[in-house]
Amino acid sequence: MTSVVSAQNLGLTFPTGDGDIVALSDVNLTINKGDFVSFIGPSGCGKTTFLRTIADLEKPTSGTLSVNGMSPEEARKARAYGYVFQAAALYPWRTIEKNIALPLEIMGHSAAKQAERVKRTMELVNLSGFEKKYPWQLSGGMQQRASIARALSFDADLLLMDEPFGALDEIVRDHLNSELLKLWARTEKTICFVTHSIPEAVYLSTRIVVMSPRPGRVTDIIESTLPRDRPLDIRETPEFLAIAARVREGLRAGHSYEEGSV
Numbered sequence: 001m002t003s004v005v006s007a008q009n010l011g012l013t014f015p016t017g018d019g020d021i022v023a024l025s026d027v028n029l030t031i032n033k034g035d036f037v038s039f040i041g042p043s044g045c046g047k048t049t050f051l052r053t054i055a056d057l058e059k060p061t062s063g064t065l066s067v068n069g070m071s072p073e074e075a076r077k078a079r080a081y082g083y084v085f086q087a088a089a090l091y092p093w094r095t096i097e098k099n100i101a102l103p104l105e106i107m108g109h110s111a112a113k114q115a116e117r118v119k120r121t122m123e124l125v126n127l128s129g130f131e132k133k134y135p136w137q138l139s140g141g142m143q144q145r146a147s148i149a150r151a152l153s154f155d156a157d158l159l160l161m162d163e164p165f166g167a168l169d170e171i172v173r174d175h176l177n178s179e180l181l182k183l184w185a186r187t188e189k190t191i192c193f194v195t196h197s198i199p200e201a202v203y204l205s206t207r208i209v210v211m212s213p214r215p216g217r218v219t220d221i222i223e224s225t226l227p228r229d230r231p232l233d234i235r236e237t238p239e240f241l242a243i244a245a246r247v248r249e250g251l252r253a254g255h256s257y258e259e260g261s262v
């Protein structure tokens with residue numbers, strides 16, 4: 001197994017005017033190539049901070065973290081990951097194809113290479129035909145697919161996704177969840193996915209990392225026993241419900257779960 005992300009005794013404390021905030025404490029986690037790992041826990045447990053630390057947007061204050069065997073800074077410079085945010089964050093004055101091409105433009109790829117990569121990733125997220133549209137002409141779900149295409153356009157092996165479907169209604173979210181699984185199967189990417197939703201975490205993941213706040217730490221790591229090929233109605237099977245119950249239990253054990261908070 002090739003490890004893509006490896007965190008050992010990782011800690012991150014933010015000094016603030018009101019004292020230190022321990023966002024991450026003693027996090028030990030290895031994410032292997034091809035894993036789909038979800039991070040679940042209530043607000044403030046450090047999910048986003050962990051993703052941002054992998055992406056070298058935050059610096060750990062203790063412990064070690066490697067990404068593709070490199071420091072996060074080296075991995076960022078090697079463009080080891082694509083990042084998908086909660087809001088699609090597309091530029092409204094650029095067409096969809098121009099938004100998706102942006103990282104390639106910045107990296108200095110030729111126009112031909114850009115066109116080929118944009119075509120391929122738009123096919124992957126089922127957006128072919130919408131190349132010349134502007135973001136505001138697309139639905140929220142389509143905009144989020146475009147932002148996934150942008151993160152995939154330069155073919156990084158690792159995809160960091162921070163609640164990408166949190167703002168979408170349940171039907172669109174279901175649809176994008178099953179599309180994301182197909183995309184993951186086709187591309188064999190490694191995915192780190194932040195969510196507040198237990199069913200979403202269980203449906204998508206090979207591994208679920210349960211976190212708890214104050215200080216932000218990992219309280220349980222659950223290996224999924226579900227097959228990789230998952231129709232949406234797998235969510236009604238006893239096996240699925242048993243994993244969901246264990247996640248809920250993990251959230252409770254971390255004293256981090258109140259009904260309705262996750």
Ligand SMILES: Nc1ncnc2c1ncn2[C@@H]1O[C@H](COP(=O)(O)OP(=O)(O)OP(=O)(O)O)[C@@H](O)[C@H]1O
Pocket residue numbers: 014015016021022023041042043044045046047048049050216
């Ligand atoms: N730049 C910062 N400066 C100070 N404190 C911060 C900073 N960024 C995050 N924090 C604090 O660190 C803790 C972890 O935040 P983080 O955003 O990682 O949580 P989260 O689990 O992603 O929450 P949410 O589900 O609400 O997105 C919180 O207490 C937050 O207020």
